[in-house]
Amino acid sequence: MAVAKALSVREELVKERLGLTSNYAAAYAVKAVDVDVIAAYPITPQTTIIEKLAEFVANGEVDAEYIPVESEHSALSAVVGASAAGARVFTATAAQGLEFMHEVLHIASGLRLPIVMAVPGRALSAPISIHGDYQDIMNARDSGWIMLIASSAQEVYDSIIMAYRIAEDSRVLLPVMVSYDGFLMSHTTEPVEIYHEEYVRKFTPRNLSRYRLDPRSPITIGVIASPEWYYEIKYQAIHALKESKSVIKEIHGEFNKFFGTNYDIIEKYMVDDADYVLITYGGASSGNAKEAAKRARERGLRAGVVRIRLFRPFPTEELVNAIKDAKVIAVIDRALTPGNTYEGPVFSDVITALYSSGVEKPVVSVVHGISQRTMLADDFYNLYKMLDEYAKTGEYPRRTVFMGLRT
Amino acid sequence: MGNSTVEITFYGRGGQGAVTAAQIIAQAAIRRGLFASAFPEYGAERRGAPVRAYVRLSREPVLAREPIERPDISVVFDTRLLNVFNIPAITRRYIVINASSKDEVKQVLSSFNGTVVYVNAYEISTKHLGKPIVNTTMLGALLKVLDLVDLDTVKELVLETFGKKLGKSNVEALEEAYKMAEVIV
Numbered sequence A: 001m002a003v004a005k006a007l008s009v010r011e012e013l014v015k016e017r018l019g020l021t022s023n024y025a026a027a028y029a030v031k032a033v034d035v036d037v038i039a040a041y042p043i044t045p046q047t048t049i050i051e052k053l054a055e056f057v058a059n060g061e062v063d064a065e066y067i068p069v070e071s072e073h074s075a076l077s078a079v080v081g082a083s084a085a086g087a088r089v090f091t092a093t094a095a096q097g098l099e100f101m102h103e104v105l106h107i108a109s110g111l112r113l114p115i116v117m118a119v120p121g122r123a124l125s126a127p128i129s130i131h132g133d134y135q136d137i138m139n140a141r142d143s144g145w146i147m148l149i150a151s152s153a154q155e156v157y158d159s160i161i162m163a164y165r166i167a168e169d170s171r172v173l174l175p176v177m178v179s180y181d182g183f184l185m186s187h188t189t190e191p192v193e194i195y196h197e198e199y200v201r202k203f204t205p206r207n208l209s210r211y212r213l214d215p216r217s218p219i220t221i222g223v224i225a226s227p228e229w230y231y232e233i234k235y236q237a238i239h240a241l242k243e244s245k246s247v248i249k250e251i252h253g254e255f256n257k258f259f260g261t262n263y264d265i266i267e268k269y270m271v272d273d274a275d276y277v278l279i280t281y282g283g284a285s286s287g288n289a290k291e292a293a294k295r296a297r298e299r300g301l302r303a304g305v306v307r308i309r310l311f312r313p314f315p316t317e318e319l320v321n322a323i324k325d326a327k328v329i330a331v332i333d334r335a336l337t338p339g340n341t342y343e344g345p346v347f348s349d350v351i352t353a354l355y356s357s358g359v360e361k362p363v364v365s366v367v368h369g370i371s372q373r374t375m376l377a378d379d380f381y382n383l384y385k386m387l388d389e390y391a392k393t394g395e396y397p398r399r400t401v402f403m404g405l406r407t
Numbered sequence B: 001m002g003n004s005t006v007e008i009t010f011y012g013r014g015g016q017g018a019v020t021a022a023q024i025i026a027q028a029a030i031r032r033g034l035f036a037s038a039f040p041e042y043g044a045e046r047r048g049a050p051v052r053a054y055v056r057l058s059r060e061p062v063l064a065r066e067p068i069e070r071p072d073i074s075v076v077f078d079t080r081l082l083n084v085f086n087i088p089a090i091t092r093r094y095i096v097i098n099a100s101s102k103d104e105v106k107q108v109l110s111s112f113n114g115t116v117v118y119v120n121a122y123e124i125s126t127k128h129l130g131k132p133i134v135n136t137t138m139l140g141a142l143l144k145v146l147d148l149v150d151l152d153t154v155k156e157l158v159l160e161t162f163g164k165k166l167g168k169s170n171v172e173a174l175e176e177a178y179k180m181a182e183v184i185v
Helices: A002-013 A022-033 A047-058 A072-084 A096-100 A102-110 A135-139 A153-168 A197-203 A227-259 A283-298 A316-323 A345-356 A377-393 B018-031 B102-108 B121-129 B135-142 B151-162 B164-180
Strands: A014-020 A037-040 A065-068 A089-092 A116-121 A146-149 A176-181 A190-195 A266-269 A276-280 A303-308 A310-312 A328-333 A363-367 B005-013 B035-041 B050-058 B073-076 B094-098 B115-119 B182-184
Touching: A002 A014, A002 A227, A014 A022, A014 B018, A022 A047, A022 A116, A022 A153, A022 A176, A022 A190, A022 A197, A037 A047, A037 A072, A047 A065, A047 A089, A065 A072, A072 A089, A072 A096, A072 A102, A096 A102, A096 A135, A102 A227, A116 A135, A116 A153, A146 A153, A146 A227, A153 A176, A153 A190, A153 A197, A153 A227, A176 A283, A190 A197, A190 B018, A190 B035, A197 A227, A227 A310, A266 A283, A266 A316, A276 A283, A276 A316, A276 A377, A283 A303, A283 A377, A303 A316, A316 A345, A328 A345, A328 A377, A345 A363, A363 A377, B005 B018, B005 B135, B018 B035, B018 B050, B018 B135, B018 B151, B073 B135, B094 B135, B102 B115, B102 B182, B115 B135, B121 B135, B121 B164, B135 B151, B135 B164, B151 B164
Parallel strands: A037 A065, A037 A089, A089 A116, A116 A176, A146 A176, A276 A303, A276 A328, A328 A363, B005 B073, B073 B094, B094 B115
Antiparallel strands: A014 A190, A146 A310, A266 A303, B005 B050, B035 B050, B115 B182
């Protein structure tokens, strides 16, 4: 019944099924939600998002102010200003561009501005790399943004629509980053069902109930706070981020009902009875891990995948609940925290989540796909075999495993 | 092609449009209601550098996001790429190749056990486009052996991709290649 209903809902909402890259899917979503101001500076692999948006604006298909700024710092600053004045805004960047924005990332969240930004992740210089990984995104982790990590072009499209609802919700008022794999998604053409824009707009009505810059009733935004007040104001923002999880779940539920989809803040793939679970994020890691789980199941291993879709705020209870019955777990990171006990950033998050619930599990930290080093489904299949070995021997690595690294 | 997923790799040089060709095939399949993914292997972007673009076509959603190691079909824009990527050894079923003559094909693909589709794409594309950009020509040759997508849908997408004027001459190149391409068993 539920499936039949979902199908009939989509029949009415879906305008067409197109072959789009995740970057184009992002641009189509921004078009559908009807933004007022777009400011951006091109950088690989983000460029085709803002090229497509420039085309939409030039053709009159998007009624927005498009500001081609001179740097990423200015791109985010411009949308900070516009958002403070009540505009619905969008920007996008990657890699060095996100680093250059870093200062303003904290300002956007501190000012509680509902900015939406797309980030196809890319490795950081030096050495110079145009290729994809998640180092830029992980470096933005502590800037107080809500961070979603999508795994398909359809999910990028849907997530950006959801992001505006989440960001502008009066209980949230925080910027939202929708990230995904540079190149392996940003430049991969795949099927995307585009909705009739009237439905998207019905789902994303503008919520302007927030403090805004308005000459008719002047206020000041972004003034200095003395030590007597900074702490409390900052705490409000991090409290809002933590509390946003329930709102994000609520909006996921509404989106699923409205659009006939099935999103959650984590995705579980064959985990219910799984002994061995790979925890992943993004498209390539998750897609190849799922493919590997299928192969492992065919060979008698109870394999599963948990994909982290909402990265900040971290889905602690949901994740712990999903993996609490597994025997051995591995966390696949496509980014590094140099000098830490383990070098996988999300590994540390998973360990912290388990610790908070008093659950003790063997968890292996795995790094793969740095600067888009080729990841094969077989690599992930071999991980399942390794986990099986660890379960049998009770021995497992107490330091990060760097897959495919030549030493 | 009986398998549930067909894997195609386009081999070209920077500027020849291999990435666009891969996207057009994927978009055509998606328009026909199939599942597909197409992505390029990027290196240093410069004209003339070897480029690979991968396409997976399937009746089921495509999960894998890995490079294609053993393509069912290799579409080779230039014979000098054969050795760069060891194409005769890794290709499972078909090599669709741009070459100047049948004799050249026999010589460069003597070690290949599968079926060859030969077309003189430099000649055809130069005739219709005024330059040896062979991607749409090679699509015409590919369609000789790929039945998951049809000629009309691919033509539609070529027109949409290249616009009216350029699209028309690209469609002409595609049609001529479809007619002229020879399947050598």
